[in-house]
Every structure is written in structure tokens, then in C-alpha cells.
Amino acid sequence: MTDNLTLEDIARLAGVSRSTVSRVINEQESVSDEVRQRVRQVISETDFRPNQAARTLVTRRTYVIGLVIPRSTSTFFADPYFPRLTMGIAEACNRANYSLSLYLFHTEEDEKRLFPRITRKGLVDGIIIQATQAADVLFTQIAKSDVPYVVAGRPLNAPNVSYVDVDNVAGAHNAVRHLIRLGRRKIAHIAGPRDTTVGLDRIEGYCKALSESGLAIDENLTAECDFTEEGGYYSARRLLAQKPDAIFVGADMMAIGAMRAVREAGLRVPKDIAIVSFDDLPPATLSNPPLTTVRQPIRRLGLKLVETLLDIIENGPTPPRRVIFDTELVIRESCGERR
Amino acid sequence: MTDNLTLEDIARLAGVSRSTVSRVINEQESVSDEVRQRVRQVISETDFRPNQAARTLVTRRTYVIGLVIPRSTSTFFADPYFPRLTMGIAEACNRANYSLSLYLFHTEEDEKRLFPRITRKGLVDGIIIQATQAADVLFTQIAKSDVPYVVAGRPLNAPNVSYVDVDNVAGAHNAVRHLIRLGRRKIAHIAGPRDTTVGLDRIEGYCKALSESGLAIDENLTAECDFTEEGGYYSARRLLAQKPDAIFVGADMMAIGAMRAVREAGLRVPKDIAIVSFDDLPPATLSNPPLTTVRQPIRRLGLKLVETLLDIIENGPTPPRRVIFDTELVIRESCGERR
DNA sequence: AATGATCTTGGGAGCGCTCCCATTTCGGGG
């Protein structure tokens, strides 16, 4: 068990040549049944495992894909979004017999030091990279290293790039329209950072719904913050001064924070203030009241990212692939009834 | 940029030999400053990256460690525990210049098919594996493949194995003692599965605290379930029939569920029923009321796991390393005041 | 000026695999 067997050893034991053993392992046709069986026997008896590095050296394939999560990780993993996405990606990798390497960057220094390692040949066959403002620097590096890659979420300043995203504009639009339909007229928005497309797109959907219904867009009704519970809390406190009758919040975690602020102000959800948010992660069901929220198909996002990346690995990066998933408004209690 | 440079190419461009370039890259001493600089220049001009597979083939080191999360992943990533642990592990990997490969198994079939791949030579230098009942089968496999490994959490039936865990017995003991100190006398327990050491150890701590204080141990006051919010909810509903005045819950997520059940029964936390739980994950702060809970040093757990694994890789698996971290009771509102 | 000792450099060998081409084996038709 502690030995270091090679193809040659197996060949000797089975009384055949190295090439034949290789053929058996790689399930190629032209091997007689009798020989194939004998070799298989020896392989299982010796518990032989071919050396992956040697294979990679000649085939130029590692069967590993990298998942890169740029800086601001701290925010990331506090949010259940990323674990979910990771699960979807891992599931697809398992299915395709790929390994998944996780690169969580904590600091800019991490990125500077580690990123070149990733794009080194022989480490990964391709990369899935999360779109963030911090990622923008990495895009140029990654592009020039010609490692195949695909972006999770729409990148901000990167044309000709393949990505998989959800339709944030339509999702937000739909959510706000729902609030309007229910009779709310002074709808505030707690937005994600404006230097992310997620933040921008949801603002766009929000504005679109307002103007379609002839409602004024008031700059003071939009607050911008990061995707944390804390951020939502403080943003809501600020917005409450404007006396809105509803808030469209750009993420579930922020909505949890916002509801805390509303409660502390002595107001009630949904009676005084209706709330609709985005994501539909577990906290949305558990909160009190449960959140009406725009569901993202996170698992499918993960699966599609892997599928797209493998396609790019196989067939090259042109033309850029773009996949946009639809969202679905899940109605619970935080938005209230029609007035 | 699209070329496939080798050491030999760099050597030619710099007017030196392959060996010298190798020395420069591996930061070995005996290279004159002038030559070193010239080679570095060429490397950065050409953006050369050495081929990792070729290196691995000769050095027998991949600089990759694998994180294996056995089946029941679905539970895992719904719980913020694993993302946190993963972050700690990733941080330590970054620091040590290792890559982290994530193996999330969803089904038993995954394990059967994928696990042999992982223990294949040339894929990882070592493995961190989460202790679960499902992991037990894997231990034997992993052990006989002689890939270095370390277990996260105390494994159930595995002597001579290295692991890193927190002191679950002491943590639970301390939590329950706190409830007793506050004047509670009929303390129920919602336990994790009895086929995990986490479940068992916390039960042990619970019983220990009761008997120390001369309180009877009533089987009907302990409910067992998985680590989910739902599980906590239904367990609490069952336990409420016994009219306890406190519940020690084996995990924050279950405590959230338990509080929901208590609320629905028209009782109040902590007035009617005091609650103390285990983990101190973000939901513990966000819940209403905030949870008194036993804090686990999850990040440190992750760092130590990597440190231990690297030690084993370097110096061999004997003697087995065992690290047990202390926990800390974080007092918030769910346990109430002294009666 | 010659001699070691030390520092620097070059090239061969080999890691374990896949791929290609050459060779052997086999079976059926003339």
C-alpha cells in the first residue's frame, strides 16, 4: 500500500506493456477482453492510482476549475448567497468529474500575490470569478494569461466577457411594481453599492417601475450601502426620516437589518411600511414577518457557470457567452395586502 | 502572450542555462546578482509561469490541500458554520501558499465515485475531512491510501487519528450551569444527532451539569434532531408538552427554530422559557431576542486544521495530533436574568 | 605563479504518463 506503483509496474504484473495498461485505464477500444480483464484485476488488487501530475503534463488538462472570490470576502461569506452558489458549482463539478479549487481573497495583497499563481499553467483548466469592483483589476490579468474564464454576475467594465447573471433589472422592476399595485406610493430603496452591477441594475429596475407609474424619483429616497445586515439597518434609519410607506431592499440580509430599524422606530411591517427584498435566502423565510422577496435561481446559476466554463475550455472564448436567468417574486407577508 | 514558454526558452533569452533559470525561480542562493537580475527581467517581460504539473511530477508536491465535506452537505451549507470554517481554512491556505480544493459530496454515490480520485497521487498533498457519521466509511479508505489527513471535529470510531475540535462537553456543561445559576430547574435539551460526537458530547455536558446540581436527568426532556431550524422547531414543540423552564439547544440554527415554536405556543423568551444555544453564528445576534450562546472559535479551528495538516505532511502522521479549543459563553438576552 | 577552496554555471537523467508509429497477431477470402 505504501509503494509508488507506476503503469510500468502494473504492466509487468499483468504481463502486458505500459501502453496497454494506459489503454485500459483510459477506456480505449482496441484491447482484447481477456487482457482488459487481467489488467483491471491487477489494478484493483494493487489499488493502483495513476499519477495525475504526469497525466496533466502531457494532456495539458488538470480537470480542476478555480472559483475566485475577490476581496470583501468577509461580506461574502456572512451572506448565505455565496455558500449557496458554491454548492451549485460544486455539484456541477462533481458531475463533470472536475475538482473545484477555492480561492478566497481577503486582502488586496492576497490578490497581488496569489493571483499569478492561479493563472500559472498546470493548476486549473479554467476560472469562475465573481464580479465585484475588486475583480475589475483581475479581469485584465486573467484575460492576458489566456486561462479560460467566466464571470458570475455581470462585470462592470468588461466587454467581450462571458458571464452568467440573473435579470436584476426585471427582478427589481417586478418587485417595485408589486408594491405599487398594492397601493404604496412613497417607495424608498436601499441599494447595493453603485460600483457593482447588482447595485446599479436593481436601482434601474426600481426607477423604471416608478416612472412607468408616473411616480417621481426622489434621490433622497434611495440609500446606498454594502450588502450587510448592519448596512440595511443604518440605511433604513436614515430613510425613515422621509416617511416612506414602503422600502424595496436590494438584498435579504439588508432587509433583515431594515426591519430591525423599522421595528425600533415603533413602526410595523407591513402595516406602516411594506418591505420587499431580493435573493430569497433562508433568512427571508425565518424573519418576522417572512419576507416577500425576488428569488434568484442560485443553484442553477452555479450549474450554468460550470457548464459555460467547460464549453469555453472546450471550444474557445469566442463568441462570449451570456446567460441571464429570470427571477421570480415570492410573496410572503412583509409586503402586506392591497390597501 | 499566447505562447507556451518553458524554462529552456527563458534560458535562451537570458543567455543562460535552464538550471540557472530554475535556480532563480526557486530563489536559490548560488546565482550571481547580475545573472539573477537578467533572468528576472526576461521572466517578467515574457510573463513566464512555470508549469505546475511538471514541478509536481518531480517534487511530488502539489501544494494543494483538499477539504472534504461528506454527505448531508445540504444541511451543512444552510448552516453558516461551514462557510465560516471554510473561510478560516482558506485564509490559512493563502498564507501558506497552498491551494484549497473543495469536495462537497451530495450523495453516497458521489463519495463512492469521487473519493478514489481524491486519494490519487498528484492531486492533493493532504486532506481535511469533516467528522460525520458518513465520514466513517471514508476514514478507512483515506487511511489505506496513505494521504496525510486531519479531521475537523472528533471522529466517532477512529483511534490514532489526528483531529482538531472544540471542547463540546465543557461548553455544554458551562451553558447549562449558567441556566441553573439563573434559577432554572427544569431544563430541556435539543440535541444534535447521537451518531455524531458533537451531539453526544453536548449531551454529556448537559447531563454532567444537571447531576452536579442534583437535578434529575429526565429522558423525556431531551429531543434529538438534525442541525436545522426546522428540526429545532419540531423538537421544541414536542418538548413544550413537558413544561420546561429552559432549553439548552445544541446549535444556533436549531435555537432559532425552537424560539419560533415557543413564540407560537404563546410563551415568551426568556421570561417563560430561557434559551441558551451553541455556536455563536451571525443569526444568534440577529434573532429576537438575541441568543445567549456558546461561542466556538471557528476561524481559529480552520487555521489550526491547516497548520496541523501541514505538520503531518511534513513530519508524518505519528504521533496523532489532537487539539481541543476552549469555548466561551456569550451572554445576551435569551437566557434572562436571575430569578 | 601555482594551488586549492569556493562560488557559479551547464547539461544529463529521470519523474510517470500519453501519443504515435511500428510490429505482431488473427481471421477470412481468393
Added chain:
DNA sequence: CCCCGAAATGGGAGCGCTCCCAAGATCATT
């Protein structure tokens, strides 16, 4: 019974690197 094409098998070359040993350069010492 021989010949030829197809199927099965073997072995060389080479992937890009590290490691080792030998050779060349450099310098102080006698």
C-alpha cells in the same frame, strides 16, 4: 494454403521541470 487488411500490442519520444554531478570561473593564500 497463402495473402492481405484489420485488430491488438509494444516501445520510443517527449511533456517541462528539478536534482545531481561535473566543469568552469573566481579569488585568496602560499
